[in-house]
Amino acid sequence: xxxxxxxxxxxxxxxxxxxxxxxxxxxxxxxxxxxxxxxxxxxxxxxxxxxxxxxxxxxxxxxxxxxxxxxxxxxxxxxxxxxxxxxxxxxxxxxxxxxxxxxxxxxxxxxxxxxxxxxxxxxxxxxxxxxxxxxxxxxxxxxxxxxxxxxxxxxxxxxxxxxxxxxxxxxxxxxxxxxxxxxxxxxxxxxxxxxxxxxxxxxxxxxxxxxxxxxxxxxxxxxxxxxxxxxxxxxxxxxxxxxxxxxxxxxxxxxxxxxxxxxxxxxxxxxxxxxxxxxxxxxxxxxxxxxxxxxxxxxxxxxxxxxxx
Amino acid sequence: xxxxxxxxxxxxxxxxxxxxxxxxxxxxxxxxxxxxxxxxxxxxxxxxxxxxxxxxxxxxxxxxxxxxxxxxxxxxxxxxxxxxxxxxxxxxxxxxxxxxxxxxxxxxxxxxxxxxxxxxxxxxxxxxxxxxxxxxxxxxxxxxxxxxxxxxxxxxxxxxxxxxxxxxxxxxxxxxxxxxxxxxxxxxxxxxxxxxxxxxxxxxxxxxxxxxxxxxxxxxxxxxxxxxxxxxxxxxxxxxxxxxxxxxxxxxxxxxxxxxxxxxxxxxxxxxxxxxxxxxxxxxxxxxxxxxxxxxxxx
Amino acid sequence: xxxxxxxxxxxxxxxxxxxxxxxxxxxxxxxxxxxxxxxxxxxxxxxxxxxxxxxxxxxxxxxxxxxxxxxxxxxxxxxxxxxxxxxxxxxxxxxxxxxxxxxxxxxxxxxxxxxxxxxxxxxxxxxxxxxxxxxxxxxxxxxxxxxxxxxxxxxxxxxxxxxxxxxxxxxxxxxxxxxxxxxxxxxxxxxxxxxxxxxxxxxxxxxxxxxxxxxxxxxxxxxxxxxxxxxxxxxxxxxxxxxxxxxxxxxxxxxxxxxxxxxxxxxxxxxxxxxxxxxxxxxxxxxxxxxxxxxxxxxxxxxxxxxxxxxxxxxxxxxxxxxxxxxxx
Numbered sequence: 001x002x003x004x005x006x007x008x009x010x011x012x013x014x015x016x017x018x019x020x021x022x023x024x025x026x027x028x029x030x031x032x033x034x035x036x037x038x039x040x041x042x043x044x045x046x047x048x049x050x051x052x053x054x055x056x057x058x059x060x061x062x063x064x065x066x067x068x069x070x071x072x073x074x075x076x077x078x079x080x081x082x083x084x085x086x087x088x089x090x091x092x093x094x095x096x097x098x099x100x101x102x103x104x105x106x107x108x109x110x111x112x113x114x115x116x117x118x119x120x121x122x123x124x125x126x127x128x129x130x131x132x133x134x135x136x137x138x139x140x141x142x143x144x145x146x147x148x149x150x151x152x153x154x155x156x157x158x159x160x161x162x163x164x165x166x167x168x169x170x171x172x173x174x175x176x177x178x179x180x181x182x183x184x185x186x187x188x189x190x191x192x193x194x195x196x197x198x199x200x201x202x203x204x205x206x207x208x209x210x211x212x213x214x215x216x217x218x219x220x221x222x223x224x225x226x227x228x229x230x231x232x233x234x235x236x237x238x239x240x241x242x243x244x245x246x247x248x249x250x251x252x253x254x255x256x257x258x259x260x261x262x263x264x265x266x267x268x269x270x271x272x273x274x275x276x277x278x279x280x281x282x283x284x285x286x287x288x289x290x291x292x293x294x295x296x297x298x299x300x301x302x303x304x305x306x307x308x309x
Numbered sequence: 310x311x312x313x314x315x316x317x318x319x320x321x322x323x324x325x326x327x328x329x330x331x332x333x334x335x336x337x338x339x340x341x342x343x344x345x346x347x348x349x350x351x352x353x354x355x356x357x358x359x360x361x362x363x364x365x366x367x368x369x370x371x372x373x374x375x376x377x378x379x380x381x382x383x384x385x386x387x388x389x390x391x392x393x394x395x396x397x398x399x400x401x402x403x404x405x406x407x408x409x410x411x412x413x414x415x416x417x418x419x420x421x422x423x424x425x426x427x428x429x430x431x432x433x434x435x436x437x438x439x440x441x442x443x444x445x446x447x448x449x450x451x452x453x454x455x456x457x458x459x460x461x462x463x464x465x466x467x468x469x470x471x472x473x474x475x476x477x478x479x480x481x482x483x484x485x486x487x488x489x490x491x492x493x494x495x496x497x498x499x500x501x502x503x504x505x506x507x508x509x510x511x512x513x514x515x516x517x518x519x520x521x522x523x524x525x526x527x528x529x530x531x532x533x534x535x536x537x538x539x540x541x542x543x544x545x546x547x548x549x550x551x552x553x554x555x556x557x558x559x560x561x562x563x564x565x566x567x568x569x570x571x572x573x574x575x576x577x578x579x580x581x582x583x584x585x586x587x588x589x590x591x592x593x594x595x596x597x598x599x600x601x602x603x604x605x606x607x608x
Numbered sequence: 609x610x611x612x613x614x615x616x617x618x619x620x621x622x623x624x625x626x627x628x629x630x631x632x633x634x635x636x637x638x639x640x641x642x643x644x645x646x647x648x649x650x651x652x653x654x655x656x657x658x659x660x661x662x663x664x665x666x667x668x669x670x671x672x673x674x675x676x677x678x679x680x681x682x683x684x685x686x687x688x689x690x691x692x693x694x695x696x697x698x699x700x701x702x703x704x705x706x707x708x709x710x711x712x713x714x715x716x717x718x719x720x721x722x723x724x725x726x727x728x729x730x731x732x733x734x735x736x737x738x739x740x741x742x743x744x745x746x747x748x749x750x751x752x753x754x755x756x757x758x759x760x761x762x763x764x765x766x767x768x769x770x771x772x773x774x775x776x777x778x779x780x781x782x783x784x785x786x787x788x789x790x791x792x793x794x795x796x797x798x799x800x801x802x803x804x805x806x807x808x809x810x811x812x813x814x815x816x817x818x819x820x821x822x823x824x825x826x827x828x829x830x831x832x833x834x835x836x837x838x839x840x841x842x843x844x845x846x847x848x849x850x851x852x853x854x855x856x857x858x859x860x861x862x863x864x865x866x867x868x869x870x871x872x873x874x875x876x877x878x879x880x881x882x883x884x885x886x887x888x889x890x891x892x893x894x895x896x897x898x899x900x901x902x903x904x905x906x907x908x909x910x911x912x913x914x915x916x917x918x919x920x921x922x923x924x925x926x927x928x929x930x931x932x933x934x935x936x937x
Contacts, residue, residue, distance in 0.1 A: 011446075014443055014446075015443065015446040015447055015450055016450075018443065018444075018446070018447040018450075019447045019450040019451060022447060022451075023451075023456075023459070026456075026459050026460060026463055027459055027463075138589065138592055138593060138596065139589070141536060141588075141589075141592045142536060142585050142586075142588040142589035142592050143581075143585050143588070144540040144543055144544060144581075144584060144585070144588065145540075145544070146543075146544060146547050146563065147563070147577075147581040147584070147585065150567065150570060150577055150581075151577075151581075154570060154571070154574065154577075158571060244452070247452050247455075250454050250455070250458070250548065251454070251544060251547070251548065254548070255567075262454075265455055266458065266548070269455075269458050269459055269462050270462075272462075277455075277459060280455075281452070281455055281456075281459075284452045284455065285450050285451070285452075288450050288452070289450060
């Protein structure tokens with residue numbers, strides 16, 4: 001097991017370097033001179049200030065050197081400063097909690113609603129609940145997230161006034177329920193479908209037949225035998241989904257005016273604020289890779305065939 | 310150990326039968342025919358929008374009069390007017406073209422890339438496979454939205470082509486992986502070994518023996534992802550980094566609508582309705598194709 | 609013949625629901641298994657032998673399967689009206705063909721043996737696991753304490769099949785159904801497993817209903833053989849009668865297609881294949897492949913003939929009590 005973790009850890013390193021370098025290249029390939037953009041597009045910075053700024057952000061070094069310097073700082077926990085002189089880590093510290101709250105709430109909805117829906121459909125295969133879940137999840141796949149967000153904002157915020165229209169002043173949970181639901185819906189549908197198909201497959205498996213032939217009561221067959229195996233792919237999916245949700249949601253945070261990481265990075269891209277974009281993206285990549293690693297370990301724990309491979 | 314000799318023949322009979330009837334099986338399913346008709350309709354609309362747009366007498370999407378800005382549906386204008394005072398119905402009809410074009414371009418280019426790269430990397434293995442594997446890993450690590458926005462901002466030019474390229478950049482890795490693993494499993498099949506033993510060249514092996522047997526899951530996956538591509542384009546455009554005015558697209562219409570949704574809800578409703586129906590048709594179509602082609606789900 | 613433990617009479621099993629064509633997998637099958645007897649159901653794949661075995665314990669999905677029978681009894685008790693979960697495992701146990709897929713991949717094998725003991729006998733976790741280790745030792749599994757903590761994929765094929773048998777025997781059932789228990793194994797391991805099954809049956813006075821397509825296995829194990837073809841029983845007799853004097857053309861074909869190690873005769877395959885289960889021939893099911901078939905074989909179903917020694921035969925061309933191999937004309 002320990003060997004397995006070390007192996008996966010070693011595989012992560014090149015992926016981490018490759019991904020962050022690519023982000024770096026693309027962001028600093030953004031057209032225009034970011035320092036010039038600081039002065040509102042017109043260059044009225046004195047040449048000395050201008051040169052000092054270019055030097056501070058290592059903009060005159062070759063890209064690879066810039067990247068190397070950035071990584072060295074990163075390993076000391078330093079995400080750098082943006083072109084307005086704000087610490088990127090401070091921006092992250094200020095905006096991440098909102099994204100984490102939003103993401104965790106959405107993820108919890110996927111787990112609490114998605115899995116039972118899938119189980120319900122699988123245990124009633126071919127009957128009404130199965131068809132209902134099938135139709136609802138298909139619709140959930142088809143309606144783009146911003147349409148869901150707008151419609152629910154109009155319905156629950158503007159018309160019914162059950163929830164705030166936007167903003168976080170009402171606090172958790174009340175301000176987060178509608179945006180989290182809108183954010184959750186597609187992953188929820190995927191969770192339900194995956195649970196359903198996985199459980200159906202396992203209910204028809206040979207070892208479930210063996211358990212039935214042993215005279216194990218149906219409930220126990222489902223819980224002890226079919227469920228454990230069925231949840232392996234679901235756990236994998238939900239794990240990766242968790243990593244994705246942690247990174248903030250650009251569209252949802254924009255529509256509901258939530259001051260999260262997604263909102264921040266969207267603003268930063270518009271302002272060509274390279275350090276912020278790179279900093280937040282790098283954080284997102286780290287989160288993604290760490291979550292993936294945890295999922296892999298969890299997967300090995302759930303499935304002994306992987307553990308001993 | 311002794312075994313009855315006729316068993317394999319029976320299996321051959323049993324497996325051969327359903328394959329022949331696949332096209333009929335598709336046509337008999339309402340899950341296929343209904344969305345297929347919808348998709349076909351949108352395809353025709355996107356090629357020749359004019360006759361559809363002028364169904365109600367006002368077919369020019371660029372004939373606008375600010376006097377009518379945001380007016381609700383009226384006679385001859387079933388969807389009302391947008392904020393510029395243009396006929397919304399004509400605009401929604403013309404808006405189908407970019408969505409459908411992007412869906413087709415991205416799906417086919419992704420499929421082509423995935424098939425070629427997956428075939429080569431699965432067949433030859435070695436360093437090519439390793440490098441390609443790491444590259445797909447890198448693309449998996451990206452947060453899609455962030456990366457897409459950065460790329461589109463970096464390119465600066467926003468049109469159908471750049472949006473297509475951006476979407477394709479993030480679609481090919483998944484499909485390439487699927488193709489590669491299929492090729493790897495087919496490569497070791499008896500009939501491939503037999504063909505190799507009979508002296509077939511690598512190129513012939515890949516084209517005649519491996520490709521036809523490994524390509525099906527990629528086709529299924531492609532048909533399932535068309536809906537996501539359309540929604541992805543609309544999302545990027547909606548955020549202001551996709552298509553730009555004066556282009557006509559559902560994403561742009563929704564982008565404008567977000568500022569007026571309270572006073573003029575029809576601006577939001579009609580484009581999103583068309584968008585949802587299109588995506589829904591592709592999703593159901595993909596689902597049905599998968600159900601029929603994948604015997605594990607079919608059972 | 610000893611008193612019947614399991615009685616099957618007029619068993620019909622069909623699959624398929626509203627939108628699918630109905631497949632009649634088993635038609636009008638009748639046979640008995642006596643106490644302490646080993647009955648082998650012999651037939652090629654697709655002949656309905658596994659379906660028959662599984663329908664005894666009601667293992668098919670009831671929504672897509674219909675099972676009808678005049679009698680389906682264990683020791684006089686109707687299996688269809690009794691609570692099957694009290695019969696399954698404790699009175700009738702089952703061993704499946706592919707132990708790797710028939711064992712739950714995420715549970716330790718010791719636990720899987722112990723599970724029946726806990727459910728049916730109410731043993732504590734510890735008692736049940738100790739008993740599981742004892743059972744594994746009885747199955748000649750070396751180092752059973754260690755092995756009990758393994759997962760199925762960590763064991764060899766033969767070892768897994770021993771685990772399956774230990775699991776089946778945990779509750780000392782009266783009848784063991786073994787569905788192709790050795791097909792997935794190497795030849796040498798096959799013989800060991802067959803030997804183990806035979807010893808266990810003899811020691812415990814247990815009846816065995818074994819399903820196989822393998823004439824060699826049938827010859828090794830059977831007291832009586834039931835030959836099935838395309839969902840029907842075509843011939844029943846003692847192992848001697850069937851192997852020495854096969855009467856049904858299909859049985860003869862089956863025996864003729866066995867390669868002999870002494871190479872005195874080459875195996876002759878039966879021409880053709882099983883009929884499509886959705887389009888079963890009107891007359892004798894074997895007629896399309898039968899070299900001797902006459903006109904009435906294609907139009908009329910042969911009645912089951914019951915012979916004096918308990919032998920049964922469904923063929924227009926042969927008399928069940930007729931002289932050896934001679935055609936009755």
